[in-house]
Amino acid sequence: MTALDDLPLTPTTTTVRAACPHDCPDTCAMLVTVEDGRATNVTGDPDHPITRGGLCVKVNNYPDKTYSPDRVLHPLRRTGPKGTGRFEEITWDEALQTIASRFREKIAEHGPETVMPVSYLGNQGILNGLSVGDAFFHRLGATITERTYCDSGACTAYAATIGATAGVDPESLVHSRYIIIWASNTISTNLHLWPIIAEAQKRGAKVVCIDPVKHKTARRADWYIPIRPGTDNALALAMMHVIISEGLHDEAYVRDHTVGFDELVERVAQYTPEWASEETGIPVEDIRTLAREYATTDPSLIRIGVAIERHAGGGQTVRSIACLPALVGAWRHVGGGLLQLPLWAHPVNWPAFIHPEMATPGTRVVNQFLLGQALTGELALDPPISALMVYNSNPMVVAPEQEKIAAGLAREDLFTVVSDHFLTDTARYADIVLPATTALEQHDIMFSWGHFYVTLNNPAVPPEGEAVSNTELFRRLAAAMGFDDEYFSLTDEQLLEQAYDWSAPAMEGITLASLRETGWARLNLPGPDEYAPHVEGGFPTPSGKTEFRSAALEAAGNFVVPLFRQLCDEFQPGTPVDPLPHYIAPRERSEVHPLNLLSPKSHAYINSSAGDQAMQKRVQGEQTVTIHPDDAAARGIDEGNYVAVTNDRGRFVALAHLSTDVAPGVVVCPMGSWAKNAKEGTTVAAVNPFVFADLGNAPTFSDTRVEVTPV
Ligand SMILES: Nc1nc2c(c(=O)[nH]1)N[C@H]1C(S)=C(S)[C@@H](COP(=O)(O)OP(=O)(O)OC[C@H]3O[C@@H](n4cnc5c(=O)[nH]c(N)nc54)[C@H](O)[C@@H]3O)O[C@H]1N2
Ligand SMILES: Nc1nc2c(c(=O)[nH]1)N[C@H]1C(S)=C(S)[C@@H](COP(=O)(O)OP(=O)(O)OC[C@H]3O[C@@H](n4cnc5c(=O)[nH]c(N)nc54)[C@H](O)[C@@H]3O)O[C@H]1N2
Ligand code: SF4
């Protein structure tokens, strides 16, 4: 099978190699069937060691998305009040001229920082994803947008402790004998890792799941440990306490490959299992057993999910967890250590896309969690935001303080442009909507944050209507603004050539030409049966060791890993941070709103993407809040009742589902449902706080208190 790259296609049936474009650790290799120029089916590549022939429920009907009657296929101009979703078709020329003249007008009045881009990972391709548009907005002088939605705090903590290492190869998990899945519903959110864990389990590994919710994955674990949300660090610190006080640590590994052990010993003395039991709700004996089993079973592996960071002390939680593998010498073994984001293995050439040198030094940075406050003026900004450009994101659903965002987007003096496939909750407020291509219609190349494979995405069919890729969108916008930098005229072909650092050792033997033949390739690293990157230490930290005492935190304080901030390597120090791991309790406490709300990922949507597609809506069902039967009884709530979930920030209505899968005091409503489909037009985003966690400006979605009442 060879990849087809030349359009138009001949009137026959062909198979095109593509890649799932989504923000998902699995980055599946797809095979697209094209009949007479129309994509009729997508499947997972059976030969790909991770994809193994299967796509998930979010994507296995991808042609339905591409050919959906709801797709935006032409540029649109607003004709009704903001938010009502009334538009008329206009030409691309008209759209571009309007955008250029409105941007110029706003800039003339307020200066360039009045323009703010809002984007994240609707598309994860190197060409069309995280950094597309950054160069354009740098050149414009727009406000720099800080995008710390996902793992930013965890990355700060991880980098400060063990450096930007790829960590364990997920395929090596078959060799693990003790696997702790910590805050990850793997079967929903990292589906293709599950067969590898299941294989390890079959070979005798014990799988432990630590989560406030007994979800699909927890049910398959050998030991499910329920934990009070936001208290995971108490458990991690107490595990270190037990391991050290019982002499279960790996003395030689600690001596040779860590710094700060003596101070760590002193620090964790206070974090007894008895104390941690009070914090976490986990029995003292279970804490001791977990620590002992973890320290004495080789190889031991910890898989942390993104949700581990979503509370006041999320950064310190990852700090402590990142210390554990070195403490017990887990890194000595293939399949031992920590699995967070193996993306650091991929030598992506980010500077070629971000172009930080085009930015005006000193340009202000606004974090997207503050979008509602920035738009309503509650956050005093000078100049104010008067023009907004949204692409690859749907802030109405994914950012906190939904009601403020809606109020801000409704401002008559705000000029808003949205590029998307669909008229999302955000797009409904736009002045101009621009049509975007799907993965079947565009070139891209994918890194992965879940495995060691590079995947090429070949366009399978021509774009529907007048949709354009994000790369083409910014070429057009740059031309309309009169930017003549060479970068803005690079073709997709040229951009593909720049996407990776092809001369990096990890890329040896991989070229664009070879990818065109094979579709995907494993990075040039030792195989999963051999890969053990830190047997001899060699951590990419200042000391080359695991830093129990972190030099990076000591020198820089709290920092945001530059990639989350449209930057490459410019490192901006923040507020001072205690360089030793320490406990920070959950922030929100309320007698009026006593229930702790979690908003993890849904099973059938990918963030808010697919959230309005018929098949996925059928699978996911209506917005539902899961509540313990005792909490429900105390409030007069029955299964299937509509309930209001409220706090001082807002309210949403959902169907109640009673289940002992959640502990008393915890309620769960997955994120991703669209506001327009919700009973009262709001979702979990209405009650979530904008407050940052302790490190990396991470969100605190799990640190949310609410009350639930019948409606
Ligand atoms: N089906 C599906 N898959 C997806 C996505 C999707 O939207 N849908 N999104 C993708 C993206 S962008 C990401 S970041 C990943 C995220 O994937 P995960 O890392 O799995 O993140 P979540 O699903 O948000 O939460 C995972 C679990 O963390 C638990 N949790 C919440 N707070 C805490 C806490 O304080 N302590 C502990 N121990 N557990 C806690 C939740 O109960 C939940 O079961 O999934 C990716 N894959
Ligand atoms: N309450 C709560 N909120 C959360 C989270 C949570 O767990 N709980 N998780 C957070 C996390 S981990 C993440 S990663 C973020 C995700 O936040 P986002 O990355 O904003 O994810 P989506 O909601 O899927 O929005 C992506 C939008 O981009 C569009 N899109 C897709 N491809 C393209 C393209 O090629 N071009 C253009 N122009 N548009 C495209 C999609 O149609 C969709 O509307 O949400 C965060 N928000
Ligand atoms: S969303 Fe994830 S699991 Fe589903 S097809 Fe895409 S990469 Fe694979």
Ligand SMILES: [Mo]
């Ligand atoms: Mo994410």
